[in-house]
Amino acid sequence: MSVEFQLLCQAHQPDKLAQLLNQTIAWQTVLKLTDRHRVAPQLYQSLKNNNLIPNPIRQALRTRYEKNTLRAMRNLVTIQTLLQSFTQHNIPCIVLKGIGLALQLYGNIGARHAGDIDLLIDPQHLRHVDTLLQQQGYQRIQPAFSLTEAQFLKIQQLWNQFEYYHPQGQCYLDIHWRLSYNHHLCPIPFNELYQQHQTIYVQTQALPVLAPLHNLLYLSAHGSQHVWGCLFWLWDIATLLQQTTFDWDKVITNAQHIGCLPSLIQGIHLAHHLLNSPLPDTLPPYQQQTRYKRLQQAGERYLQLPIPIPLRTVLWQRFYYDLQLNSSWAYRRELLQHIFLHPHDWQALPLPPVLFPLYYVIGSILWLKRQLIK
DSSP, X not given: OXXXXXXXXXXXXXXXXXXXXXXXXXXXXXXXXXXXXTOHHHHXXXXXXXXTSOHHHHHHHHHHHHHHHHHHHHHHXXXXXXXXXXXXXXXXXXXXXXXXXXXXXXXXXXXXXOOXXXXXXXXXXXXXXXXXXXXXXXXXXXXXXXOOHHHHHHHHHHOOEEEEEETTTTEEEEEESSSSSSXXXXXXXXXXXXXXXXXXEETTEEXXXXXXXXXXXXXXXXXXXXXXXXXXXXXXXXXXXXHOOOOHHHHHHHHHHTTOHHHHHHHHHHXXXXXXXXXXXXXXXXXXXXXXXXXXXXXXXXXXXXXXOOHHIIIIIXXXXXXXXXXXXXXXXXXXXXXXXXXXHHHHSOOOGGGTTHHHHHHHHHHHHHHHHO
């Protein structure tokens, strides 16, 4: 583990930070890693008053922090507008990650990386929301083509989100109708999530966000599916563990029930090992099992890989990793469907509904072509 990567992990711990600053540090590498892991807000807050940080680096971090805060403010205005619109059309909605999580965990919209806007809706409202957003000037960019009735239903089954872009507002919006594309990883019904959601107020505007237990399970599942590619996802886990007293018997039972226990254990141990977050005393010793050790090692390895990840890693190590997240055959079947059935192929090679099963045959070839293009 490089000194620069350790700096990102240990910047919030004064004693360990002091030891690291006594070593030779490639500060331009620190900035590159900061951007790659999206931790500029956390790193700036930890280092801004440290006299051992070179002034140009401190200024570069400050610039990133200020730009992120401005982007977060724009996202907040957009979210407030969208929530008002959804309320007028009787569409319940939950704010995922982003601004909601920044306020919920850090109390400051600029204290967490601000990227896309993520909103979760009930699947039954997806068509209405899709039409409503396009009427408001949003362009659907994933998938970016008109869908037939059969394609719309298939996407709703195989995927869990549409992606939009607003050219005037210059913002990206993801509309989720499930927490995961895979029905066997974190399949918590929207009604349950909404009934137990928390509300955060920004002046008089109510922002509905996930309850702490649901947040922990979702953030773990989301991070593990993306192999914890960005360190700031682990920061969320670490902060949530520090701020919340969980009933760990209940947490484990829920995680087992929704198929994300390996993701949960991986996230907890990675946050503990890399960010020194508390390890629950009552947590069973899962990490002694080979499967969980391998998942933690894989997470640490991917966090330190260059971007883009080498093709051979994507093709083999990533596929093996995905199989370890859930041992059920139903999960693995949907994993393969998600890999080999992609909306891009429906546009590139249109087939009538009666021939749709052919996509299962040619999907592997088209998937390999996409990887080679990358």
